[in-house]
Amino acid sequence: MPEKLHALIIILIIGAVTLATRLLPPLIFSKSEKVPDVILYLGKVVPYTAMGLLIVYCLKDVSVFTGSHGLPEIIALAVVAGTYLWKRNSILSVVAGTVVYMLLVQKVF
Amino acid sequence: MISGVLIFSGTAQFVSVAMLSGGSFFMAAVTALMVSARHIFFSISMIGRYRNEGKRKWYLFYALCDESYAMLSSDNTPDGVNVSAYRFFVTLFDQASWVIGSTLGGLLGNVLPFDSTGIDFAMTALFTTVFIEQLLTEKSRIPAILGFFATLLCLLVFGRDYFLIPAMILIIAAVLFMRNKTEAKDASTGKEGDNGA
Numbered sequence: 001m002p003e004k005l006h007a008l009i010i011i012l013i014i015g016a017v018t019l020a021t022r023l024l025p026p027l028i029f030s031k032s033e034k035v036p037d038v039i040l041y042l043g044k045v046v047p048y049t050a051m052g053l054l055i056v057y058c059l060k061d062v063s064v065f066t067g068s069h070g071l072p073e074i075i076a077l078a079v080v081a082g083t084y085l086w087k088r089n090s091i092l093s094v095v096a097g098t099v100v101y102m103l104l105v106q107k108v109f
Numbered sequence: 110m111i112s113g114v115l116i117f118s119g120t121a122q123f124v125s126v127a128m129l130s131g132g133s134f135f136m137a138a139v140t141a142l143m144v145s146a147r148h149i150f151f152s153i154s155m156i157g158r159y160r161n162e163g164k165r166k167w168y169l170f171y172a173l174c175d176e177s178y179a180m181l182s183s184d185n186t187p188d189g190v191n192v193s194a195y196r197f198f199v200t201l202f203d204q205a206s207w208v209i210g211s212t213l214g215g216l217l218g219n220v221l222p223f224d225s226t227g228i229d230f231a232m233t234a235l236f237t238t239v240f241i242e243q244l245l246t247e248k249s250r251i252p253a254i255l256g257f258f259a260t261l262l263c264l265l266v267f268g269r270d271y272f273l274i275p276a277m278i279l280i281i282a283a284v285l286f287m288r289n290k291t292e293a294k295d296a297s298t299g300k301e302g303d304n305g306a
Binding site for chain 2: 021038046049050051052054055061076077080081090093095097098102
């Protein structure tokens with residue numbers, strides 16, 4: 001199989017799977033007049049749980065026992081948390097935390 | 110750029126690059142499912158919110174991503190702004206910046222004048238600010254803590270390549286369990302449960 005065709009098929013397969021994960025749930029429930037209560041309940045509570053999930057997901061490759069022992073991450077997260085509790089401004093905290101993190105991984109560790 | 114429009118998922122795009130030459134089709138599908146599974150999670154929780162968006166909702170669901178989810182699932186539309194329009198434009202700008210960004214990244218990636226190592230921390234930082242806000246809000250505190258520790262537990266048990274799906278199953282099971290408990294409590298005190306509405 002030609003290289004380019006193979007690459008295109010791979011992109012299409014991954015695209016289709018990604019699309020399915022986003023469109024199947026609403027497709028399944030758009031048929032019924034009323035969305036089941038339990039789904040609406042999940043819709044209310046699950047977003048609150050998802051941020052914790054995403055933070056762990058972002059940090060999954062950090063190793064506490066090797067390399068920099070996760071210190072850049074811990075320091076940068078402390079900057080994010082500290083500035084956020086101080087000013088309650090998420091843009092400020094994201095920029096400050098990211099700059100600190102980039103300096104730490106590039107210059108210090 | 111093609112994959113930027115078609116796949117529109119950072120991690121899935123990253124995986125596709127690794128597989129473009131020589132990966133098997135089946136492995137590509139399984140890997141894409143693993144990294145995109147969190148979108149099932151996002152998508153389910155937006156069903157109630159997007160119910161009345163008509164035709165537009167298919168675009169909102171298609172372009173749902175980490176960033177738009179972080180902004181739209183907290184339901185804090187600025188005062189005096191039309192909710193539908195707000196949702197549409199947040200999603201549109203998120204997607205536009207992604208597609209433009211990945212095209213520019215592809216074109217300029219090698220000539221950037223500064224070292225961008227670590228810039229991906231911006232995403233972790235964004236999630237962290239939303240997380241702290243949830244901890245400070247009474248009604249979201251327990252689910253937020255639950256999500257964090259359930260995922261951490263699954264990471265330790267299943268390892269970094271497989272923890273995401275068990276974590277989502279565990280979280281959904283736990284919140285359903287919490288719902289049943291509050292309903293039982295409401296029933297015994299004769300109060301109408303407001304969890305389902």
